[in-house]
Amino acid sequence: MPRPIDPTPTIMVVDDDPRQITAYQNLFCERGDTESALQTLAELVEARPKSLLSSNSQLPFTLLTAQQGDEAIDVFSAQLHSSAPVRVAFIDMRMPPGMNGLQTAEALRKLDSRVYIVIVTAYTDVDMDNISEVLQEDVLFVRKPFQPEEVVQIARNFCQAWARDRELSRLRTKLQQKAESNLYEAAHYEVTQSLLSDMADKMNAQSGLLAYLSSQFDVDSSQQANFDEVTGTVLGEARQLSKLINALQRLSVESDQVSVFSVRDLIEQLEALMPNLTRPREKVDIQWELSVSDHQTLHTYFSRLVLAISALLYNAEEALQSQEAIVPGHKGKIQIKMGVEDQSFVLNVIDNGIGAAPDRIDHFFGAGYTSKPGHAGMGLTMVAQFASHVGGKIVLTSDGPETGMRTEVRFPLNVRQ
Numbered sequence: 001m002p003r004p005i006d007p008t009p010t011i012m013v014v015d016d017d018p019r020q021i022t023a024y025q026n027l028f029c030e031r032g033d034t035e036s037a038l039q040t041l042a043e044l045v046e047a048r049p050k051s052l053l054s055s056n057s058q059l060p061f062t063l064l065t066a067q068q069g070d071e072a073i074d075v076f077s078a079q080l081h082s083s084a085p086v087r088v089a090f091i092d093m094r095m096p097p098g099m100n101g102l103q104t105a106e107a108l109r110k111l112d113s114r115v116y117i118v119i120v121t122a123y124t125d126v127d128m129d130n131i132s133e134v135l136q137e138d139v140l141f142v143r144k145p146f147q148p149e150e151v152v153q154i155a156r157n158f159c160q161a162w163a164r165d166r167e168l169s170r171l172r173t174k175l176q177q178k179a180e181s182n183l184y185e186a187a188h189y190e191v192t193q194s195l196l197s198d199m200a201d202k203m204n205a206q207s208g209l210l211a212y213l214s215s216q217f218d219v220d221s222s223q224q225a226n227f228d229e230v231t232g233t234v235l236g237e238a239r240q241l242s243k244l245i246n247a248l249q250r251l252s253v254e255s256d257q258v259s260v261f262s263v264r265d266l267i268e269q270l271e272a273l274m275p276n277l278t279r280p281r282e283k284v285d286i287q288w289e290l291s292v293s294d295h296q297t298l299h300t301y302f303s304r305l306v307l308a309i310s311a312l313l314y315n316a317e318e319a320l321q322s323q324e325a326i327v328p329g330h331k332g333k334i335q336i337k338m339g340v341e342d343q344s345f346v347l348n349v350i351d352n353g354i355g356a357a358p359d360r361i362d363h364f365f366g367a368g369y370t371s372k373p374g375h376a377g378m379g380l381t382m383v384a385q386f387a388s389h390v391g392g393k394i395v396l397t398s399d400g401p402e403t404g405m406r407t408e409v410r411f412p413l414n415v416r417q
Helices: 018-028 034-044 050-055 069-080 101-111 128-135 148-216 224-253 263-273 302-326 358-365 379-389
Strands: 010-014 062-066 086-092 116-121 139-143 258-262 284-290 297-301 332-341 344-351 393-397 405-412
Touching (some): 010 018, 010 069, 086 101, 302 344, 379 393, 379 405
Parallel strands (some): 010 086, 284 332
Antiparallel strands (some): 258 297, 344 405
């Protein structure tokens, strides 16, 4: 998602002299008369060579003004929660009869610790150590008379520093969140791997026990067929579960790694995770069409690809269920096609399920979009992210409701880490 354009930097001037405020307004505002403004400031502060007036090329600012400390606090507060809070405040030190500049600056800092402060004064009895002690950091002391372009440069530099501070803060927050996420994922991986290993050991033990029972116990001949059927079914299920556990372990181990594997490896992993792909089913016909050797190798993110294809197949299954709810007895069909074109792996998943209106298809990739109660709506989003991450693309097509859906995913055979 593109980042929003940064608004015009907002600065504030707090000075009890209306002439100074007028000069600042002409200097910082986009339509101001720069030369006139600089001349005004030169008259108010320090005279400067006329030749320097044309050298100023500052960007426009949004300028807020106040003539007393109390007014400055009100204006600053009103701007604080907008999209462009005050970045820099130029504050005159003495503003009788109200708050002085240091008190005003301290009050603004309590409202927003991010604001940069520039204390401006013509007096020599100001204690700079006291100013630094109260305001701590991001403060500059400027004594009058000063050069007008100095004000411009201070404003520009401090506004840029303010923006950098915000970006660094955003990055620190993001890194902290990532670190916390990585810690969670590491702990989750450690726990799940332990559980999966324990499950695998137990399933293998059960398979061995069934094989032992079949070989050691004499069964009445009249019950032999039933006994063989039951033990065979249980043994088959145990072996299938063992394959599933191994597949889950592999997904965890290779979750973020590029590896080399064959089309056959990919299909076996999918069949282990989704046993329905290989079992005959009364209402669903699943067809595999390979126009590529099952020894063809791919160099990409194995686990991400497996999860992406699984999401597509689950999506197709749900589309068939939705269509069957509308047309009872509907014979579902899913075609899974794999091939290679121009050094790209091409996967097509085609179903005759519920389909969708063409103008709704783009919404399917949005995070959280789903029309199914209880679903997170992240399946197709994950597939799109995978395709984008490896330099590929995904295309969905449908002729309309109840006409099925075709999903095509293309990505390079070789992906760099």
